[in-house]
Amino acid sequence: MITTLNPSKTFVLTGGNKLSGTVKLSGAKNAALPMIAAACLGELPTVLDNVPVDLRDVKILIQILQEAGAEIHVDGNSVSCSRGNFPNAPVNPIASEIRYSLLLLGLASALGSELLLPMPGGCKIGDRKYDLHLMGLSKLGSTISETEEGIHVSSKGNIGSQIEFYLPTTSGTENIMIAAATAQGETTILNANTRPEIMEMAKLMNLMGADVECSNRVVHIKGVKNIKGGVRYSVMAGWDEAVTYIIASAMTGGEVCIPDFSMDFIREDVRLLREIGVDVFEWGGAVYASGVKLKKSFDLFTAPYPGINSDMQPIFAALAFVASGKSTITDLRFTERFKYVDELKKFGGSIYSFGNTAIVEGGKELRGTEVNATDLRGGASCILTGLIAEGTTVINNISQIQRGYENITPKLQQLGANIDIQ
Structure with a gap:
């Protein structure tokens, strides 16, 4: 029997670790x-x-x-x-x-x-x-x-x-x-x-x-x-989960392998990631990504498939923090999907939104802080930002994140993240 949402648990993570290794996806x-x-x-x-x-x-x-x-x-x-x-x-x-x-x-x-x-x-x-x-x-x-x-x-x-x-x-x-x-x-x-x-x-x-x-x-x-x-x-593997772990690894300068997965459903995401400076390729039934190169700023517009899904724009917003220069993210589906921006501001980075667009100035020093998961992907963007912030980050209302990422804590730990639930 499912009980009502209990947002009292928190994610506590310390930034600075490089995320590398193999991560197995759940069903989408x-x-x-x-x-x-x-x-x-x-x-x-x-x-x-x-x-x-x-x-x-x-x-x-x-x-x-x-x-x-x-x-x-x-x-x-x-x-x-x-x-x-x-x-x-x-x-x-x-x-x-x-x-x-x-x-x-x-x-x-x-x-x-x-x-x-x-x-x-x-x-x-x-x-x-x-x-x-x-x-x-x-x-x-x-x-x-x-x-x-x-x-x-x-x-x-x-x-x-x-x-x-x-x-x-x-x-x-x-x-x-x-x-x-x-x-x-x-x-x-x-x-x-x-x-x-x-x-x-x-x-x-x-x-x-x-x-x-x-x-x-x-x-x-x-x-x-x-x-x-x-x-x-x-059930097909979670392509959105794949993009999230690719970006998590890339933000920290790591390398990740995703077995039993192909790039068929993330072609546009991969195209943009490569433009930004993330190497993504497919070999032997697995997808590999390397984030060791410098990242360039980018312009993202969400679109129906095969374009980049609206779900992913908060994830790319976190990636923009490690890109040089100014990135723009425009959501053409959910024009008000920017509640997470106020939470990411707490890390000390340069991000603001207006209308259906967010602007991120990369390269700023980020510090751990206490934030709230406003929704599923907004919460995930807080995790990604916390991974590169100096010090400790506490994320509240994690039930929102757990709605869409199965076993996210052990998967990130397996890649080297310092993260736990308290």
């Missing part, structure tokens, strides 16, 4: 969460391997699905999922702590049922609307209403439709893919987000018996009467 959180929901479409159990089961968001999603009637069993890093009697019970209010609880709406809609979902949560990174989720479900024929209690969905069977998003939404695309899987007729999602996690989810759904086609920014779903399930699939 943002791939595992929608795949768990999609697997619950199946009559027969579908087994997902390489699931980051220690992440709080994953634990919460599994719990709320189980309590609402889905059959889910965890065995190590493998999770068996089927629809069971979903939904046959109220959704636990803890669902409000994660944004991916929204996918329960699509799941209930696909199964021709009804559900009341507490208002979803997740990182507070500016305007994260869910109106596209509701619009898409309504276009498929589901009845949607919002009250103080939450979001209510009711469906007696969906009908395929053409749905156009005014901006590409990751979880919105996934929600409509799930809901349309059993709809009568065909559904086309235009301006969809077709990042790697969504491609992987489509592969899983097709193995289970769905008919989903993904191309660049377009998803086409042919509805089927029933999703059988009964397959096995491995």
Whole structure:
């Protein structure tokens, strides 16, 4: 049973150590969460391997699905999922702590049922609307209403439709893919987000018996009467985790090896890293990165895949502290995702933000301080900055970081970081 968030624990780290060595990635959180929901479409159990089961968001999603009637069993890093009697019970209010609880709406809609979902949560990174989720479900024929209690969905069977998003939404695309899987007729999602996690989810759904086609920014779903399930699939490695450890090592002048990983999903991140002065290459089924060279300032603009994801801009902001000159970081997706800037200022570096842009002047002396993890990636950027700051850094509200980085403390320790939880 998951309890409410306990932000009392802290990360305590001392900067100055060079991070080098080998780090093994966990399964990608943002791939595992929608795949768990999609697997619950199946009559027969579908087994997902390489699931980051220690992440709080994953634990919460599994719990709320189980309590609402889905059959889910965890065995190590493998999770068996089927629809069971979903939904046959109220959704636990803890669902409000994660944004991916929204996918329960699509799941209930696909199964021709009804559900009341507490208002979803997740990182507070500016305007994260869910109106596209509701619009898409309504276009498929589901009845949607919002009250103080939450979001209510009711469906007696969906009908395929053409749905156009005014901006590409990751979880919105996934929600409509799930809901349309059993709809009568065909559904086309235009301006969809077709990042790697969504491609992987489509592969899983097709193995289970769905008919989903993904191309660049377009998803086409042919509805089927029933999703059988009964397959096995491995969750992709966490590309965002890979970029984080590459940058952590590069900032400290170290070298890192990431086994069982390829650069396929981080091509644009790698292109920018190489421009900055970080050597990244692939050999023998592993990715290697070296940060021994001087780093140059850079200009970053986030973009839908295959561009650099908005998630990564706080991570690159920390890297800018060790680059010579002035770097600019512009977020074209979440224009208010700069709460972390005030925390990074506490280290004594030169960073400020306005509108949807942050400016970082590299090369300033940084000192350890006490900061708060404002959100998942903002918290990670505080860790990275603390790794190069003189003295001790204390990071509060670390539950935000632990939502997305499985076993981050031992992984950083393995690379040589002086970090612990207190």
